[in-house]
Amino acid sequence: MNILTACKAIQEARGPAILIATMGAMVAFDKLDAGQPRLNSVPLMGGSASLGMGLALAHPDRTVIVVDGDASLLMQLGALVTVAGKSPRNFHHFLINNGTQFSGLSNLSLPGRQIDYCALAAAAGYPITHRIQDEENLTMRIRDILSSDGPSFIELTIEPDPPIFGADSPQQDWSDHQFTRMGDEARQLAVLLANGGAA
Amino acid sequence: MLKNKFNIPASAYISALQRNSVDYVVTVPDWVQLAFHCQLEAGVEGIELVQCCNEDQAVCVAAGLRIGGKNPVLIVQNQGIYGCVNSIRALGLDAQQPLVFMVGQFGREFANFGKSPSLSRRNTVRYLEPVLDALDVRHWRLEEESDLPKIDQAFSYAQRTSRPAALIVGAPTGWL
Numbered sequence: 001m002n003i004l005t006a007c008k009a010i011q012e013a014r015g016p017a018i019l020i021a022t023m024g025a026m027v028a029f030d031k032l033d034a035g036q037p038r039l040n041s042v043p044l045m046g047g048s049a050s051l052g053m054g055l056a057l058a059h060p061d062r063t064v065i066v067v068d069g070d071a072s073l074l075m076q077l078g079a080l081v082t083v084a085g086k087s088p089r090n091f092h093h094f095l096i097n098n099g100t101q102f103s104g105l106s107n108l109s110l111p112g113r114q115i116d117y118c119a120l121a122a123a124a125g126y127p128i129t130h131r132i133q134d135e136e137n138l139t140m141r142i143r144d145i146l147s148s149d150g151p152s153f154i155e156l157t158i159e160p161d162p163p164i165f166g167a168d169s170p171q172q173d174w175s176d177h178q179f180t181r182m183g184d185e186a187r188q189l190a191v192l193l194a195n196g197g198a199a
Numbered sequence: 200m201l202k203n204k205f206n207i208p209a210s211a212y213i214s215a216l217q218r219n220s221v222d223y224v225v226t227v228p229d230w231v232q233l234a235f236h237c238q239l240e241a242g243v244e245g246i247e248l249v250q251c252c253n254e255d256q257a258v259c260v261a262a263g264l265r266i267g268g269k270n271p272v273l274i275v276q277n278q279g280i281y282g283c284v285n286s287i288r289a290l291g292l293d294a295q296q297p298l299v300f301m302v303g304q305f306g307r308e309f310a311n312f313g314k315s316p317s318l319s320r321r322n323t324v325r326y327l328e329p330v331l332d333a334l335d336v337r338h339w340r341l342e343e344e345s346d347l348p349k350i351d352q353a354f355s356y357a358q359r360t361s362r363p364a365a366l367i368v369g370a371p372t373g374w375l
Contacts, residue, residue, distance in 0.1 A: 186262070190268065
């Protein structure tokens with residue numbers, strides 16, 4: 001499964017859940033036109049799980065879906081412990097495990113090899129872990145996962161997209177949107193939650 | 200037991216948080232604020248404690264709580280601020296979240312109490328205010344009980360401007 005098909009399955013099952021994404025998953029959800037209630041941890045690798053936990057604590061009546069990246073999680077591996085310490089039942093933590101960083105851009109390797117993320121999550125105190133390796137299984141199981149109590153950790157085995165950067169296609173400038181969108185989304189989400197919208 | 204005018208009682212800090220409608224304390228514990236932590240861990244009506252593994256996570260959890268309509272305060276120490284500069288940049292400044300920090304001046308010489316931290320021999324003390332200034336994070340020193348109204352000022356400022364604010368706890372909180 002690739003990141004777009006995985007995020008499509010999540011988006012289709014998401015319903016009114018709050019969606020927190022980062023890095024490649026953010027780009028995929030943009031392509032899928034995923035809207036509010038939504039917040040992206042950008043540019044801030046490693047922040048999505050803790051951001052999601054804050055929202056899950058503030059709104060225990062709402063499902064929170066975090067779609068993390070493997071390189072991002074490795075930056076804040078202790079976040080697994082922070083989340084498990086409070087164990088919000090409305091919290092579901094998906095991990096895009098594509099084994100690369102700057103995935104789909106330059107596909108650099110990660111520190112570490114054969115990391116067992118489900119074992120890490122379980123050792124940190126997540127009571128529920130799943131490893132899902134194909135789109136069919138994800139589609140079949142995701143609604144059950146999201147309707148069950150968490151916190152759950154769902155590792156998705158993802159085939160990295162081919163890199164797009166090279167001598168003939170170097171990096172282009174970023175738009176300001178990349179640096180302002182988290183604030184814009186935070187304000188929209190705060191208003192929506194305050195008004196009890198899209199519950 | 201150390202007890203002098205520089206040791207603002209933990210109970211006075213608790214009262215200040217309650218006065219400012221704080222409902223969550225998000226923290227990585229701080230040596231300077233140990234008495235404060237102990238009272239919070241023992242349980243304070245209306246305040247839930249969230250312990251984090253590092254200050255990056257604390258900033259993110261607090262931001263999530265803020266976006267969700269809660270009113271958290273972060274309790275960390277000066278070293279923690281140095282460790283989470285990028286998260287403050289991303290969520291406090293870029294995303295304009297009004298995060299209020301209580302920052303213990305870990306390592307401050309007791310002889311420096313009542314003087315400017317810029318006179319400290321220790322980098323961890325001396326660099327705190329310049330780092331906050333570089334980030335354009337407004338800060339207030341809490342040195343004696345008469346400084347407690349600065350807590351109200353910091354919450355008001357953060358809310359009014361949608362910017363982070365830092366309250367610098369200069370000496371060990373008192374065990375009262």
